[in-house]
Amino acid sequence: MKKLIKSSSSVDKSKVARPCKSVPGAISRRTFLRNSSLMAGGAALATTVSPVMMKKADAAVAAGGKIEQVKTICTHCSVGCGIIAEVQNGVWTGQEPAFDHPFNKGAHCAKGASIREHGHGPRRLKYPTKLVDGKWKKISWDEAINEIGDKMLEIRDKSGPDSVFWLGSAKHSNEQAYLFRKFAAMWGTNNVDHQARICHSTTVAGVANTWGYGAMTNSYNDIHHSKAILLIGSNPTEAHPVALQHIFKAKEENNAPVIVIDPRFTRTAAHANHYLKIRPGTDVAIIWGMMWHIFENGWEDKEFIRQRVYGMDDVMKEVKKWNPAEVERVSGVPEDQVYAATKAMADNRPGTFIWCMGGTQHTIGNNNTRAYCAFQLALGNMGVSGGGANIFRGHDNVQGATDLGVLSNTLPGYYGLSAGSWKHWSRVWDLDYEWIKGQFDSGSYEQSKGKDVPVMNTKGIPVSRWIDGVLEDKANIAQKDNLRAMFFWGHAPNSQTRGVEQKKAMEKLEMMVIVDPYPTASAVMPDRKDGIYLLPASTQMETYGSVTASNRSFQWRSKVIEPLFESLPDQTIMYKLAKKLGLADQLFKNIKVNGEEPLVEDILREINRGMWTIGYTGQSPERLKKHQENWGTFDYDTLKAEGGPADGDYYGLPWPSWGPPEMNHPGTPNLYDTSKNVADGGLTFRARFGVERNGTNLLAEGSYGKGSDIKDGYPEFSADVLKKLGWWDDLTAAEKKAAEGKNWKTDLSGGIQRVAIKHGCSPFGNAKARAMVWTFPDPVPIHREPLYTSRRDLVEKYPTYEDRKSFWRLPTRYKSIQATDFSKDYPIILTSGRLVEYEGGGDETRSNAWLAELQQDMFVEIHPRDANNAGIKDGDDVWVEGAEKAKVKVKAMVTRRVGSGVAFMPFHFAGHMQGENLLDKYPEGAAPYILGEAANTAFTYGYDSVTQMQESKCSLCRITKA
Amino acid sequence: MATMKFYCDAERCIECNACVTACKNEHDIPWGVNRRRVVTIKDGEQGERSLSVACMHCSDAPCAAVCPVDCFYTTGDGIVLHDKDICIGCGYCFYACPFGAPQFPESSAFSSRGKMDKCTFCAGGPEDDHSSEEYKKYGRNRLSEGKLPLCAEMCSTKALLAGDADVLSDIYRKRIINRGASAFDWGVNFNNTKIQG
Amino acid sequence: MRIHTLIMMVCLVLSVFQVQAADPSVDPPPPPESLLSINPGSELWREVRQRDGVVEGISQVKSPGANVLVNVSGQSWREYRMQELVPIAGAAILIVLVIIAIFRLLRGRIMLENGRSGVKILRFTTSQRAAHWTTAILFVTLGLTGLILLLGRKFLIPLFGAEGFSNIAVAAKFLHDYLGPVFMLALTWLFVLFVRDNIPSPKLDLQWLLKGGGLFGKHASAGRYNAGEKLWFWLATIVGLAVIISGMVLDFPIFGQARATMEFYHWVHSVSAIILIVVSFGHIYMGTAALEATFEVMKTGYCDANWAKEHHDLWYEKVKDSNESAPQSQAQANTDTGQRESADSAY
DSSP states (O other), rough: OOOOOOOOOOTTOOOSOOOOOOTTTTTTOSOOOOOOOOOTTTTOOOOOOOOOHHHSSSOOSSOOOEEEEEEEESSSTTTTEEEEEEEETTTTEEEEEEETTTTTTTOOOHHHTTGGGGGGGGGSEEEEEEEHHTEEOOHHOOOOOHHHHHHHHHHHHOGGGEEEEEEETTSSSSHHHHHHHHHHHHHOOOOEEEEEGTTTTHHHHHHHHHHHHOOSSOOGGGGGGOEEEEESOOOOOOOOTTTHHHHHHHHHOOOOOOOEEEEEOTGGGGGOOOEEEEOTTTHHHHHHHHHHHHHHTOOOOOOHHHHHEESHHHHHHHEEEEEEEEHHHHHOOOOHHHHHHHHHHHHSOOEEEEEOOOHHHTTTTHHHHHHHHHHHHHHTTTTTOSSSSSEOSSSSHHHHHHHHSSSTTTTGGOSSSSSHHHHHHHHTTTTOOHHHHHHHHOEEEEETTEEEEEEGGGGOOOGGHHHHHSSOOOSSSSSSOOOOOEEEEEEOTTTTHHHHHEEEHHHHEEEEEEEEESGGGGGTSSOOSSEEEEBBBBGGSOOOOOEEEOOOOOOEEEEOOOTTOOOHHHHHHHHHHHHHOHHHHTTTTTTTTETTTTOOHHHHHHHHHHTTTOSSSSHHHHHHHHHHGGGGBTTTTBBOSSSSTTTTTTTTSSSOOOGGGOOOOOOOSSSTTTSOOOGOOOOOOOOOOOOOETTEEEEEEEEEOOOOOSSSSSSOOOOOHHHHHOGGGSSSSHHHHHHHTTBTTTTTTTTHHHHHTTTOOTTOBBEEEESOOOOOHHHHHHOOSSSOOOOOTTTSSOOOOEEEEEEEEEEEOOOHHTTTTTTTSSSSSEEEEEETTTOOTTTHHOOOOHHTTTTSSSSEOOOOHHHHHTOTTTTTTTEEETTOOOEEEHHHHHHHHBOTTTEESOOOOOOEETEEEEEGGGTTTTTOOOOEEEEEGGGOOBBTTTOOBBOSSEEEEEEOOO | OOEEEEOOOOOTTTOOHHHHEEEHHHHOTTOOOOOEEEEEETTTTTTEEEEESSSSOTTTOHHHHHOTOOOOOOOTTTTTTEOOTTTOOOOOHHHOOOTOOOOOOOOOGGGGOOOOOOOOOOOSSSSSSOOOHHHHHHOOGGGGGTTOOHHHOOOOSOOOOEEEEEEEEEEEHHHHHHHHHGGGGGGOHHHHHHHHO | HHHHHHHHHHHHHHHHOOOOOOOTTTTOOOOOOGGGTSSSSHHHHHHTTTTTTTOOOEESSSTTTTTTTTTHHHHHHHHIIIIHHHHHHHHHHHHHHHHHHHHHHHHHOOOOOOOOOEEEEEEHHHHHHHHHHHHHHHHHHHHHHHHHHHHHHHHTTTHHHHHHHHHHHHHHHHHHHHHHHHHHHHHHHHHOOOOOOOOEEEEEEEEETTTTGGGTSSSOOOOSSSHHHEEEHHHHHHHHHHHHHHHHHOOOSSOOHHHHHHHHHHHHHHHHHHHHHHHHHHHIIIIIIIIITTHHHHHHHHHHHHHHHHHHHHHHHHHHTTTSSSSOOOOOOOOEEEEEEOOOOOO
């Protein structure tokens, strides 16, 4: 029987997954265009958008279009995978692996591999929409901006600018994030925040207060050098899949033991050598339990501690209480496992320490993160390649948005909200400080050290508490009035807890403005007849700019396609709104605006001029574009370019990239690494907390960076310090003029930084890291039981905090909640987490058919014992009722992944509310393919004692058959 | 001539499903049809492993053997393809295939399944290379451009390998050598008190 | 052809003397203690190789059977279909046709002993004939289309080419899949109309069988239906039921049937279909060319009185005097004083 033999001509079959240089012209041109039509049959709902609206998304039928390859960066997580988009006639027709990209080498997860869907996205929000009498009505941009602006001004008039909440996004580009923060400042409020609050705010606070900066200290690639890897509350197989590429490299080539500490046997745990199953909320217990073994066996790096750590003695005192029996009693992990895991880290240094939401989302989140830091400090794993605190951030630009200050407690660059900070930024913005001050409510609602503090200098309401800003009695809020209007700008609501109250708050608001590529659950949760505006924002694929990955590297995104439908990039929307509000001249003073689109490069240049604190100054548009053009020249293991146009740079100029761009600082790949000269990316611990405390030297002792002219610790650099050191004359005349009376953060010439670095010194000083933070509620991290805990026997010994009358402008409860025993009625510990197919609030990824097909049902993971006790079988519909009586109807997944007494829900679903399907409330043609209950509807009150982070990793619930 | 094969390294697969969506993306595959899938066994328990499965392009393909209309053919590279114009949608290839590779757009009464669809190793089908006919029926033809299947190229951890069997074996062998030194400690070890150095 | 016959014979032999694989009921000896916790990877591959049966995992892809890692039954089914069914079916059909041909050659056409009498007796009502022919046509169509799908690849592709045969196969599948359920209705109808007189009369039928149905000289008594016809009726009913039920399972893959299920029912369907086909050759031969004056009976509904006397003497006795005889038959046939059976009626 003759078989047809299909001959494949001229193909080099020896190429297997090796970097493939895509040389245009060498590849045969595709003479057809993709049929970008979508699903046929199945669960897909046909779009009802008119053909006119679809014209931008329809595949152009012309054949023979030239294929353009556009480089951009994935928008789904902080790994920052490189993407090569193939575009023909303005239509996104294909994706090729970016083999050259140093972070991912062409690899993706399900989300990155399907991101081309952003190029046709039929479920997008297509035009400005307004809710009129319960129905969605299309309006024009001008109408929308006008009405929104009018309402805002009316509110400002009656209640003051603090009554508008500016909820921004971790998915802004750097330029958009910066502009957003600046906009809120122009408007006159500190009520501006974003996802970082509910993600890594406790990390930033805890870690920055430990050694100076609150960011990932090394990088994903640097894990190649790790000899041991510990992950706590982190599940990268679902949340950062490409990070596993790097983790496996260390595991396989360095024989690095992988230790996973998690209440669930996650997919990450399945690849681990050690798995410690802890009770949710017992991070401090387990870490101190491990430290107990470290100190018992003398495994700590005594020299490192002596030179570079303050307060380890205080930590040791606390750790002594955590003997194996107590650790097991509190966390549930037996001694042999704790010992084995500790020994693995101690024997195999440098080891890296990774954590994510499992550790951060607690009322004691700041304790957890500082405990993690103390662990690494004790083992001397900081400031070395292969070690570090490798904090995996979440969204693609949560790092950038955090750095650029889309936070209610600071201006861009973590300068804070003091008068000095405002003055610095006024200078950068080239605006009159008094004018800015005048934009704010002149009242004062808080006191500090007996003096009234103007509202301009007080922390605003954080996103985790915005509902209380609306619902709380205004007499109890430290601002003039309640929140009356709110922007949901690139931020979904279902990632925050207390969904039922959120619904109420949304109904009480007078205006909701949702600026997003998708309607999000905010559009459907409230039962409203009017007062909701939906403004279609473009995705990052439809604009360009820079983004900061978790490892602090900047990456340049090029525009893949023009904005779809009537969407506009954030910066353009901001321009339109600013113009309406009469703030455009100030907001864009030194930023060119082409038509209505602000020039992205100018925004970055302004950032470069002002963000001296974290070295956002060296990453100019030109340098970043050069890096984008030369991905392949950066080394996979070190991220350093050897040769090529970016020779000597570290990929993305990971901040701090000190000094102005002309100084050409290569970036700092691993923070606090004294084995390198600061000029080559080395660094010391920041001298942020003073020079001495109670007679103890807070500066480093005998530890200093390579090539440092000061062979010991030193304080942060200022004009005075330079003069004392006799280095003042190293400054040029122009620099002297700018630097006089300033310090390394406020000298706009960058001269102080330049000179310090010239002498091999870190501009921010050389100090010890603090294992004990005396300004925090718990200076030495201690364990406290979650507000909703099933271990009532531990509440007496490990109680939560006292209630606070005013914390971030709001009354915040702790003890009064923990006082009630909910464990009888709600016996199961509820925790939450991620799925690889979805991201964040989920409306965007659930609108991607290729992803949505893979996760069609919202579910709760329940242990067989608990399922049997409740008469529940796998696949049954069940009610998960939270301890605050909100309940969600989901499918039961009976699995041993969770321990008995623990249940898990993914938080990405939305569109159902306590059993009700809200599909009909979505604007026509803009609902995601898959809807489900939001896990956070059932999650409860509970906020971190420093940052107001929500406690969404340990609450209580009961599960019954529906 | 090279023999094209897939290999999924179970020690690296993390069920990120990039291979699944990359394939859907590249070939514009409708809802309900999945040329590639990831199967996880022992889910949630010690020993859990995931494997990415699609057509394995068998040397002695059972699908080709049982097809009533003999619509399959094997290319010189060992890739098993089929002709949708000849396929009658009987489903026998799906019965025979150990990996469940054949997919059908419908599953209706009177055994109407539509034309079988499956992984083509990104090598298109019997139509002319890069023709729009080929694209509509079989998806992209990457192999004739010297590229490899997108699922493997985009695998997050390089668990899924695709290409010449000899080269794949070499890569996997190197991994085994790396892992071999710790083979005695491999996998999840809950009660491990002896740590290798 | 010879090779196929050889293969078929070998298969037949093998299927009788099953070659035993390694006995799965005897476990290999347990590994020594010291190796027990080493290399869990071997555990994984044991599962993947399905040492202990089908391994079901989970998959986010929800196509039927997606969560099964390796479907082992497919291989046994492939071997059954390609190495047993195809050759055996082909051979069986040929062999039966050859046997019939040989029988014809040896025995020739079986004529009426006393020739036609000219007297007609009503044997089948209009509905009986309708039911029979409907079922017959459906059966032949289904059988033919089924055989096209089974054997067409081997014999028809060389004749019609790949595309040509594909068109034929598409038509064959269409007819087969849609007519199958219709055949179910028709066979049921046929069963209802013919069952009463096909109830076995054990003594009579056995005697008829022992006498070889009168094919080789000796006269065998029979009622309305002889044992041969009854056997065919019950075979068609029972094996027909098997072919129908299995066919329905195969024809409606919308109830989440697993592949192993489909493979099992395919085996049932194919075995019963082949049995029915080869036996139907006998029935068709017997009903058409084998005997004189037989085909007209099912064609017109009336049979000749002598034919009735010769082949269904007991039935003839019962009905010869009935009012239902055909109008033109006045002639008195010789009647035997056979036992009158209690009132029966085919009417």
